[in-house]
Amino acid sequence: MIRRLLLSCLSAVLLTHSVYADSLQSLAGIEQTAYVFAMNDAQAYYDNPQITVDAMDKRLRLQACDGKLSAFSSSSADTTGNRTIGIRCSTPTEWTVYVSVKVKVLRPVVVAARALSANQVLKASDVKTVMQDISDLRQGFILSPDNVVGQQLRYSLAMGTALTPRSLKQQKIVQRGEQVILVAQAGSMEVRMNGMAMEDAILGDKIKVKNSSSNRVVEGVVQAPGVVQVTM
Structure with missing residues (x-):
């Protein structure tokens, strides 16, 4: 009788637990x-x-x-x-x-192939691409080595470190005191004059230059190494 009562209680508990689950x-x-x-x-x-x-x-x-x-x-x-x-x-x-x-998200990102020094101008052999999770690259990343070759490092990088846009700086292609060519457009005519850069500049910078003939200081935009476009 007692055994039958215990089995009945146990069955009720298991049934309740099953319904609850x-x-x-x-x-x-x-x-x-x-x-x-x-x-x-x-x-x-x-x-x-x-x-x-x-x-x-x-x-x-x-x-x-x-x-x-x-x-x-x-x-x-x-x-x-x-x-x-x-x-x-x-x-x-x-x-x-x-x-x-x-x-x-895995992407082939550009990393330093070896330890690189600050101000180093990058060559193709200085970098390589490896698969990395871009969620870990909070400072950004670069996908193609073509976008870094010829660029200059702002700071040193350890081997395997991902390059970021912030880690690169454009090289100055015009130096203060450098002799440059001033190019001016007058309609369909192009006039070229010699001049001297009065400040350092990278591609696209607006700088002051001195016309070597007139000693007049004018402003122009750096179009290429040693070439400044001026307005007549």
Whole structure:
């Protein structure tokens, strides 16, 4: 009699637990919803993104959602690295949870092939491309070696360090005191004169130059090494 009573109580407990478990929202379903949302966002901007979803706390108990789970995020859709995705249920009980994901995008980026010194003018052999997760490159990155060859480094770089636009500076192609050619357009006619640069400049800079014949100081735009376009 006692044994039969104990078995009856145990069956009731297990049945209650089973019904309660069935009424809980699947955490795997929440994680999958966050994954799909983050993947769809990333694929709109990047090829072959990789999404990693942080596992939720298994102790979390949420009532099962009758409708479809909805996902949202306050961060930009093209965000790489860490994102937080909100998952919301409206019925029968309203609840919202947040899932952490990481968006990785691998790209061939330009890195230093060896230790490089500050002010060094880069050659093709100084750099190489390697696959890196661009979400880790917060200062930016460069995809093609063609964009760095001939450029000058602002500061030294260790081997394997990704080059960034900020790490480069354009070389000065006109030096103060240098003899330059002044080029002036007058309709279809082009006039060339000798002059002297009065300041350093890079391509496209506006600088002051002195006409060697008249000693008149004029302003012009650096068009090429040793060539300054002036207005007549």
